[in-house]
Amino acid sequence: MNIKRQLLIDTALDLFYENGINSIGINEILKVSGVAKKTLYSHFESKEALVLAALEQRHSIFIEWLTLKLQGADTDEKVIHQLFTGLAGWFSDSETMLGHFRGCFFINSSAEFSNPNSDVSAFCQLHKQRVREVIAQHLTNQDPLLLDAISIMQEGAITAAYVSGDDSAASKCIAVLQRL
Amino acid sequence: MNIKRQLLIDTALDLFYENGINSIGINEILKVSGVAKKTLYSHFESKEALVLAALEQRHSIFIEWLTLKLQGADTDEKVIHQLFTGLAGWFSDSETMLGHFRGCFFINSSAEFSNPNSDVSAFCQLHKQRVREVIAQHLTNQDPLLLDAISIMQEGAITAAYVSGDDSAASKCIAVLQRL
DNA sequence: ACAAAAGGAGACCAACTTGTCTACCATAAA
DNA sequence: TTTATGGTAGACAAGTTGGTCTCCTTTTGT
Numbered sequence: 001m002n003i004k005r006q007l008l009i010d011t012a013l014d015l016f017y018e019n020g021i022n023s024i025g026i027n028e029i030l031k032v033s034g035v036a037k038k039t040l041y042s043h044f045e046s047k048e049a050l051v052l053a054a055l056e057q058r059h060s061i062f063i064e065w066l067t068l069k070l071q072g073a074d075t076d077e078k079v080i081h082q083l084f085t086g087l088a089g090w091f092s093d094s095e096t097m098l099g100h101f102r103g104c105f106f107i108n109s110s111a112e113f114s115n116p117n118s119d120v121s122a123f124c125q126l127h128k129q130r131v132r133e134v135i136a137q138h139l140t141n142q143d144p145l146l147l148d149a150i151s152i153m154q155e156g157a158i159t160a161a162y163v164s165g166d167d168s169a170a171s172k173c174i175a176v177l178q179r180l
Numbered sequence: 181m182n183i184k185r186q187l188l189i190d191t192a193l194d195l196f197y198e199n200g201i202n203s204i205g206i207n208e209i210l211k212v213s214g215v216a217k218k219t220l221y222s223h224f225e226s227k228e229a230l231v232l233a234a235l236e237q238r239h240s241i242f243i244e245w246l247t248l249k250l251q252g253a254d255t256d257e258k259v260i261h262q263l264f265t266g267l268a269g270w271f272s273d274s275e276t277m278l279g280h281f282r283g284c285f286f287i288n289s290s291a292e293f294s295n296p297n298s299d300v301s302a303f304c305q306l307h308k309q310r311v312r313e314v315i316a317q318h319l320t321n322q323d324p325l326l327l328d329a330i331s332i333m334q335e336g337a338i339t340a341a342y343v344s345g346d347d348s349a350a351s352k353c354i355a356v357l358q359r360l
Numbered sequence: 361a362c363a364a365a366a367g368g369a370g371a372c373c374a375a376c377t378t379g380t381c382t383a384c385c386a387t388a389a390a
Numbered sequence: 391t392t393t394a395t396g397g398t399a400g401a402c403a404a405g406t407t408g409g410t411c412t413c414c415t416t417t418t419g420t
Contacts, residue, residue: 020292020293022292103291107291107343108291110342111200111287114200116345124343125344128340128344149352159287159335165305172328175328176329180359
């Protein structure tokens with residue numbers, strides 16, 4: 001992987017996630033990364049291509065993080081506990097792999113890109129599907145209801161933590177899911 | 181309420197919700213509404229003021245809609261059923277009060293405005309709190325866990341419906357909540 | 361050493377952004 | 391009729407946007 005290309009993606013991801021894709025222009029990315037505009041366009045054909053690269057990188061990081069969090073979870077109780085404890089850590093900025101919590105980059109990006117047929121929307125949807133699959137792999141109970149519950153509550157917890165500033169969204173989910 | 185002011189808010193809300201606040205400039209709002217720029221700035225001191233007015237209007241509509249949906253719900257089972265059936269209708273564009281489903285305007289706006297201290301973020305948080313309170317008013321079970329579960333799942337269902345395109349997010353929530 | 365590739369600084373471009381202001385028109389009230 | 395209020399079309403301004411391009415330097419490969 002080319003060093004300049006990687007630097008651009010890293011910078012773009014940081015800035016896009018922290019501020020919003022439409023709130024950061026490419027000139028800001030150039031300024032922060034120290035890369036020339038010509039170099040940017042030699043690596044990416046457009047801003048959107050850079051956005052997609054940033055989304056892909058974030059996706060990889062998130063799936064890696066999630067996989068680590070669910071490692072060794074051999075009962076459904078452990079899956080739930082490890083997953084939501086991990087999320088709680090993310091919400092409080094203590095998961096260094098994920099950095100400062102600013103909601104979910106994929107939810108945020110879907111909000112900013114209204115066309116459901118766009119590559120961005122499609123990628124965000126794919127990401128959510130993959131997350132669901134990773135969780136499913138660790139569940140022993142084959143009842144789809146449990147996976148649905150976990151999946152939906154995970155999304156709800158992210159929004160509660162970000163929009164409502166709810167510090168205990170994740171632990172509430174644990175309490176609820178233990179009731180099932 | 182002044183006719184032109186209302187027209188501007190209506191137009192802004194439609195366009196902002198459908199496309200994103202940062203994707204619609206005031207010139208587009210003027211074009212669609214047929215109002216002059218000077219008139220816009222005589223009623224609103226800035227674009228952000230117009231944004232806040234649009235958020236407030238959406239909030240009023242949503243609370244009114246939710247109140248209607250929960251009318252007559254005198255058991256917790258009914259609350260759950262009526263709430264999530266209403267949401268399902270929204271997700272499939274059949275709730276005319278709410279219009280075309282494009283996720284949650286408040287989640288979307290929070291995504292676009294990254295500063296947690298902004299008036300926009302504060303209003304979105306307030307909205308979520310009010311929604312929670314309306315739901316709470318109808319619940320007879322005083323266990324906070326039920327309210328938490330409903331509240332978080334409602335948020336999760338919105339994201340699942342919008343980002344993941346999950347047509348049955350709302351009915352999944354009903355199934356899960358009936359297990360509690 | 362030479363050539364090709366990669367990269368830099370930054371000018372240039374057309375379009376767009378938010379907000380201010382001019383000159384004028386229409387309507388309502390006194 | 392006159393005055394006050396509300397509104398219109400659109401010019402103006404400074405700045406930003408994403409993208410193209412020129413001239414030059416640095417790095418890499420042969």
